[in-house]
Amino acid sequence: MAHLKREDWYDLTRTTNWTPKYVSEEELFPEEMSGGRGIPMEAWETYDEPYKVTYPEYVTTQREKDSGAYSVKAALERDAFVDRADPGWVSTMIAHYGAIALAEYLAVTAEGRMARFAKAPGNRNMAVFGMMDENRHCQLQLFFPHANTQRSRQWDWAHKAYHSNDWAAIAARSFFDDVTATRDAVAVSIMLTFAFETGFTNMQFLGLAADAAEAGDHTFASLISSIQTDESRHAQQGGPSLKILIENGKKEEAQALVDAAIWRAWKLFSVLSGPILDYYTPLEARKQSFKEFMLEWIVAQFERQLLDMGLDKPWYWDEFIRALDETHHGMHLGVWYWRPTVWWNPAAGVTPEEREWLEEKYPGWNDTWGQCWDVIVDNLLNGKPELTGPETLPLVCNMSQLPIVGTPGNGWNVKDYQYEYEGRLYHFGSEPDRWCFQQDPERYKKHMSLIDRFLAGEIQPADLAGALIYMGLEPGEIGDDAHNYEWLEAYKQKVDSAA
């Protein structure tokens, strides 16, 4: 039997809206789930997804992708790459899996909301595939690290992280709950797929895939490239939603959703991708600096997409570009200094050679961040390791849930953006973080940051040991320097040759 070509039947078969007889449209598509925003159904029916795929095509392609990723894993398993990989790279994988694997599962529910509640039939259709994509991403990123749980308990955090109160997990949950779990279908398509996936997963997945290939980790490279091909398809769900909002007089609302999601995603990536690309990845495997990736993927490509769409650059764009030289250095130093509080072993990444690279990529690094690291290195060389670990908690932002950081040393500019609301004093790491809160205080006002919980007496005993228990970090999971401080050798030689 001859088959019709896809374009001859696709539009007809996914035109699945009907006129409900037994319930009202409002009951079929409740506003808080669908987010129709008063735009008529006919307008939502104009939703035109740029990437069209049929179920047989989808299944065929996904089957190939899956067997590709799984067979690379199987073939390289005996090669035991992890055992000879640089410890900084191992930390990269452990941090990545913990931060990402279960967020993929949350994304299944977000896609599910669009698949059921989007008023646009095209969105519902794409989201069904998106839902299956995200399920696959979750499965892959739980299964791959599981093979390594015999090597260290830290690998188990691929599954454990989101179930814990580790500060990094609180930060990641805060972001993903905001843009995926608690938004209507239209907002999800904009905040999760357009802002986060188009903008930022590109960063984490393409940036990391490039570094993985350079580092010789072909299993990880093939895994995340395989995932990224799904992302680049289902990330396209937000564009047509934005078009409909803009055509129907809702540009301002659309812009606010985009602006909030981009800023919140940026902060999360400043603590995840930033340290990985600029500090954990072995020097010889670094393709580009974090800032260079950001400039290429976010500033050049994503900015153009925003403008093509008829949106503006977010109001904080200048501050965002300025922060590319700053935030992730602070996040990295914070993670390393508070290293017992993470489920991976942070690589310091500050040998004299690496500092030369940092100075070249970020002129002035030695005069600012380097000043702090000088004190740390001196303490380690002079037998005072106790001064290189924390005895209190950093102030965390009531939006990003991440430490409030700025440039140290000779460029000192650290600032807390305080805001009093209904008698409670909130702290924010930047003007855009505070702006996100002010956009919708009802949404955020009751959330307790780690510091709020500490001061409320929820963390007992009220010290570092109590904090580790609260965060769920067991012996064998608590982070320490990735290279067991061996990187200090380069400094010792420097001191010796100077003497």
Next chain:
Amino acid sequence: MALFPIHSNFECDFVIQLVPVDTEDSMDQVAEKCAYHSVNRRVHPQPGKILRVRHHENGIIFPRDMKVEEAGLRPTETLDILFMDE
């Protein structure tokens, strides 16, 4: 005498930190408690300088002997701790 949480924004450090002080503490004592978590950890000491406490939002430098309870601070208020000549 009561525990009072403030946040220390210490000159030349990269992060703001939680520091519990006491309502009876003088600003010099506050500065000292904040210094414990920054100086010689990530901040070089500056011999010959003294530490002064500044209100983070309005920029007013508190008298060295002013007590915490007299300073009109909100719990968790951020304070700048600065190296100064006097």
